[in-house]
Amino acid sequence: MSLQNDERVNLLSEHGETEQDELDTDMEKMEKEPEAKVEEEVPWYRTLTPYKLYVLLILLVTYLLNQLDRYMLAISSKAMAQEIHFGDKACMKNTSAQDSDFNGLKCETFSSADSCRNATSNLTHATGLCYYDYNGQGLEYQIVAGPAFTVIYTFGGIFISYAAEKYNRKAMLAACLMFWSVMTLLTGFVKEYWQLVILRFGLGFGESGCGPFAVSILTDYFTPETRGFALGIYNWGIYFGYSMSYAFGNFISLANINGQGWRWTFILSGIPGLAVGLLMLVSLKEPERNQNQLELSGTACQRLGRTLKNFCSPSLLLICLAGSIRNASGYVFAYNTQLYFTQIGQTPEQIGKYLSWIPLVGGSFSVLLGGFISDRLVRRLGLYSRILVIGVSLLIAAPFAAGTLYFDPPGAYFFQIPTYIFGEMWVGITLAVVVELVPSEIKTTAVAAYLFIISNIGGNANLLVPPLAQHFESQNYSKSDSLRYALYIMYPGETKGRQQKKTTNLMSREYLILYVRWTVCILYPSLLCVYVCTKTRLQASKKTSIHKNG
Numbered sequence: 362m363s364l365q366n367d368e369r370v371n372l373l374s375e376h377g378e379t380e381q382d383e384l385d386t387d388m389e390k391m392e393k394e395p396e397a398k399v400e401e402e403v404p405w406y407r408t409l410t411p412y413k414l415y416v417l418l419i420l421l422v423t424y425l426l427n428q429l430d431r432y433m434l435a436i437s438s439k440a441m442a443q444e445i446h447f448g449d450k451a452c453m454k455n456t457s458a459q460d461s462d463f464n465g466l467k468c469e470t471f472s473s474a475d476s477c478r479n480a481t482s483n484l485t486h487a488t489g490l491c492y493y494d495y496n497g498q499g500l501e502y503q504i505v506a507g508p509a510f511t512v513i514y515t516f517g518g519i520f521i522s523y524a525a526e527k528y529n530r531k532a533m534l535a536a537c538l539m540f541w542s543v544m545t546l547l548t549g550f551v552k553e554y555w556q557l558v559i560l561r562f563g564l565g566f567g568e569s570g571c572g573p574f575a576v577s578i579l580t581d582y583f584t585p586e587t588r589g590f591a592l593g594i595y596n597w598g599i600y601f602g603y604s605m606s607y608a609f610g611n612f613i614s615l616a617n618i619n620g621q622g623w624r625w626t627f628i629l630s631g632i633p634g635l636a637v638g639l640l641m642l643v644s645l646k647e648p649e650r651n652q653n654q655l656e657l658s659g660t661a662c663q664r665l666g667r668t669l670k671n672f673c674s675p676s677l678l679l680i681c682l683a684g685s686i687r688n689a690s691g692y693v694f695a696y697n698t699q700l701y702f703t704q705i706g707q708t709p710e711q712i713g714k715y716l717s718w719i720p721l722v723g724g725s726f727s728v729l730l731g732g733f734i735s736d737r738l739v740r741r742l743g744l745y746s747r748i749l750v751i752g753v754s755l756l757i758a759a760p761f762a763a764g765t766l767y768f769d770p771p772g773a774y775f776f777q778i779p780t781y782i783f784g785e786m787w788v789g790i791t792l793a794v795v796v797e798l799v800p801s802e803i804k805t806t807a808v809a810a811y812l813f814i815i816s817n818i819g820g821n822a823n824l825l826v827p828p829l830a831q832h833f834e835s836q837n838y839s840k841s842d843s844l845r846y847a848l849y850i851m852y853p854g855e856t857k858g859r860q861q862k863k864t865t866n867l868m869s870r871e872y873l874i875l876y877v878r879w880t881v882c883i884l885y886p887s888l889l890c891v892y893v894c895t896k897t898r899l900q901a902s903k904k905t906s907i908h909k910n911g
Contacts, residue, residue, distance in 0.1 A: 413582050417594055419641055420575045423538055424598025426634045427571045429605050430545040430564060433630055434506060435696045436610025437623040439497030439703065444623075447554040449499030451840050452477035452491050456708050466490065469704065469839045498700055498830075498844070501554065503823040506696045509558050510565040511820030515813040517569035519806075534574035535641040541567025542634025549627035573809040580796050580804060581648040588796075589747070592789040593729045599788065600724030600781070603695065604717050606630075610699070611713030650801075671799045672810060680798075681814045684791055687755065688819030690762075693851040696823055701848060704841035707770055715774035723781025727754075731786030747794050751787045758784030762852060766845055822851060 434441075442448045452471040468491035471477040477493040521533070544563040551557045575595065583591040609626045618625040671677060702712050734750055762784065764776035792808065799807040826847050833843035 408584050408587055416582055416645060417579070417591055419645060420579065420595055421598050422637055423534065423571060423575060424595060425602040426538065426542065426637065427568050428599050428602025429609070429630050430541060431568060432603055432606040432695060433545070433610055433626055436606050436699050437614060437626055438502055438700065440614060440623040442495035442497045442502065445551065445554055445557065446495060447501040448495055448497060450493060451496040452493050453496060454706060455490055455492055469841050500827045503827055505557055505561050507821050507823040509561040511816055513562050514565035514569045515816045517566045518573055518809040519813050521570045521573065529647050530574045530578055531641060531645045531647050534570060535638040537567050537570035538634050538641070539638035542631045542638070545627055546631030549624040572812050576792055576796065576808045577804060578648060581650060589789060589793045590733055592792050593731060593733065596789040597725040600720045604721035607713050608717040611709040615709060671803070671807065677795070677798055680791060680794060681811060684811070684815040685818035687787055688815040689822035690852050692819045693822050693826060694848060697826060697844065697848060701844055702770065704844055711770065715771065719774060719777050720781055723778045724785045727782045727785040731790050747790045751790055754783045754786040766849055766852065825851060
């Protein structure tokens with residue numbers, strides 16, 4: 362009897378414990394359900410307050426000025442080279458002459474000053490049909506466009522980002538903006554090549570703080586559901602600034618204010634940054650950091666160690682590798698677009714007419730659409746879906762990039778529209794992925810490290826353009842065709858016959874190089890997508906199996 366009573370007590374006790382456990386579980390669910398319901402009931406756009414949108418606007422304008430000041434060199438390089446004397450020389454078409462005056466004559470086919478002058482000596486024109494002068498290309502140009510800017514830009518971003526983890530990011534971003542604006546303004550007064558190099562170093566140092574500070578501020582102001590959207594809008598600055606550089610560089614130079622031509626493009630580009638920097642200091646609030654201040658108290662070396670440890674993961678390594686390759690294509694074409702279209706006979710008015718709006722419309726739509734799509738997919742499929750968007754968009758964009766170099770204007774310009782729409786989605790999405798893959802206390806340093814890696818590889822890829830162009834010139838190609846084929850290799854696309862002197866062996870080498878480049882550009886984003894998808898599925902399967910076993 363006593364044994365039966367003990368068993369009954371034990372059963373009642375076990376039953377009571379079971380009921381209590383179920384009651385506790387139900388209570389926890391009831392506490393969590395209102396929170397989940399609240400999160401589901403609040404649409405993503407309701408979190409975008411007017412002040413957050415104002416912050417986004419200020420940072421957008423800052424990034425616009427960043428890109429405008431950076432790429433002004435690419436638009437004005439020819440006029441600068443002819444006045445300061447740097448880079449290569451070539452026989453060029455006098456754009457003031459009528460096309461009918463040339464009667465089929467192509468100035469670019471003459472490789473020396475004597476042949477350039479002798480070929481046009483029997484033709485009548487007040488100022489000559491062809492002239493031999495600096496063309497804005499060559500190794501010296503690629504140095505100031507690439508390493509002189511990129512080296513200090515990338516190293517400066519790493520060191521500046523450490524301060525951003527502890528100090529006021531708004532104030533430091535404003536200081537960087539005003540500093541690089543002064544460097545841009547002073548570029549309008551250079552008289553020697555070495556002065557231009559020093560100012561490009563200064564420009565790189567100032568602009569190195571823009572990305573880490575701005576992205577860190579945005580990720581603290583915006584929720585994960587709207588972060589891709591915010592970064593997409595922020596990255597409009599790339600295309601607004603890049604397009605404005607064509608408008609400033611071409612039309613203001615043609616206005617020839619005070620007879621100083623290209624100099625006023627830099628002066629007028631530098632002034633707005635000083636005003637925006639002051640406005641930022643006065644009106645922006647430093648957001649509350651979404652991170653553990655105890656973890657933030659480590660030394661710079663400790664934070665660097667944590668950052669490097671995170672970047673040793675396969676996901677971030679593949680993101681950096683794919684981003685570097687894609688960034689190389691963008692840098693090479695951006696710094697050689699004006700030179701390429703000038704070489705094939707386009708005037709500054711014609712170039713400015715199209716490229717002052719095509720990057721703006723195509724690129725802005727691209728990053729906004731990419732951010733919006735990736736944000737929606739992340740809510741359903743998880744983080745790896747952002748990589749899926751990148752891989753598909755780049756695959757679609759590649760043939761249109763090839764069409765830009767294959768077709769003559771104006772068709773070549775219009776091929777840039779789909780190239781931008783599909784080919785620029787990666788910019789904002791990759792930044793969102795980077796900040797989501799690292800702990801919050803090192804996200805600013807992580808962004809700086811990511812930009813350091815892709816900028817060092819992509820920003821210095823310009824140095825490959827002169828030797829590639831010289832190789833094609835040695836095969837009896839004209840300067841314009843040599844530049845075209847160099848861009849075919851560095852800017853993804855296909856090569857087809859444009860020059861009657863091509864040989865089968867040369868075409869085979871070109872196709873081999875381009876095949877490798879296409880494979881690399883598409884393969885690494887695909888590998889990253891496969892890796893993250895596989896990892897996510899394995900983790901989900903593991904959790905399911907643990908739940909079933911439990």
